[in-house]
Amino acid sequence: AQSVTQLGSHVSVSEGALVLLRCNYSSSVPPYLFWYVQYPNQGLQLLLKYTTGATLVKGINGFEAEFKKSETSFHLTKPSAHMSDAAEYFCAVAGWKGAQKLVFGQGTRLTINP
Amino acid sequence: GAVVSQHPSWVICKSGTSVKIECRSLDFQATTMFWYRQFPKQSLMLMATSNEGSKATYEQGVEKDKFLINHASLTLSTLTVTSAHPEDSSFYICSASIGGMGGQPQHFGDGTRLSIL
Numbered sequence: 606a607q608s609v610t611q612l613g614s615h616v617s618v619s620e621g622a623l624v625l626l627r628c629n630y631s632s633s634v635p636p637y638l639f640w641y642v643q644y645p646n647q648g649l650q651l652l653l654k655y656t657t658g659a660t661l662v663k664g665i666n667g668f669e670a671e672f673k674k675s676e677t678s679f680h681l682t683k684p685s686a687h688m689s690d691a692a693e694y695f696c697a698v699a700g701w702k703g704a705q706k707l708v709f710g711q712g713t714r715l716t717i718n719p
Numbered sequence: 720g721a722v723v724s725q726h727p728s729w730v731i732c733k734s735g736t737s738v739k740i741e742c743r744s745l746d747f748q749a750t751t752m753f754w755y756r757q758f759p760k761q762s763l764m765l766m767a768t769s770n771e772g773s774k775a776t777y778e779q780g781v782e783k784d785k786f787l788i789n790h791a792s793l794t795l796s797t798l799t800v801t802s803a804h805p806e807d808s809s810f811y812i813c814s815a816s817i818g819g820m821g822g823q824p825q826h827f828g829d830g831t832r833l834s835i836l
Binding site for chain 1: 723751753762763765768814816818822823824825826827828829830832
């Protein structure tokens with residue numbers, strides 16, 4: 606079975622500050638990991654994904670995440686927050702070998718203070 | 720690329736009516752489509768997985784007779800909420816994947832907000 610834990614349901618940072626959203630996963634098989642962003646009343650948009658290879662993954666809008674197998678983590682970061690980054694962020698894990706079903710974390714609401 | 724269109728975006732209807740929601744992949748062929756339900760300030764709850772040309776696989780606790788899913792082509796899946804009641808009011812989101820090897824991301828529609836009076 607797979608699971609995802611996002612530490613902190615709500616994170617607030619100042620504009621220009623570092624954004625760090627935490628995600629830990631549990632998986633009995635090598636995981637595929639995803640970060641999605643959701644703006645109000647919209648669906649989810651893929652930010653980035655890790656499948657294999659380089660553990661530091663760069664995504665859209667200046668976000669990146671690092672897969673750390675030893676820590677079972679896939680934290681999302683952005684060096685400098687922008688007001689437009691305010692949204693709900695979801696970390697998700699999928700199993701290996703074609704299993705496409707995603708298991709989502711509970712989400713983290715990111716607020717940006719001017 | 721990888722655009723998923725979901726329609727309608729908002730629907731309000733009376734209790735007892737049936738509502739159909741469409742999910743289309745516009746620029747790719749979706750072997751697999753997923754239907755989620757999202758309650759306010761909560762994560763997504765997978766309702767069912769559908770593969771083109773075959774019956775949908777429902778998650779435990781989801782009534783298949785209440786939530787009818789049809790995946791008639793590689794670009795279209797529909798969710799019909801039958802005899803809808805106020806407790807069915809929610810935000811429904813579909814996603815689509817090209818399938819094949821693992822690691823393919825799901826691409827999401829913009830969701831449908833369903834309000835049953």
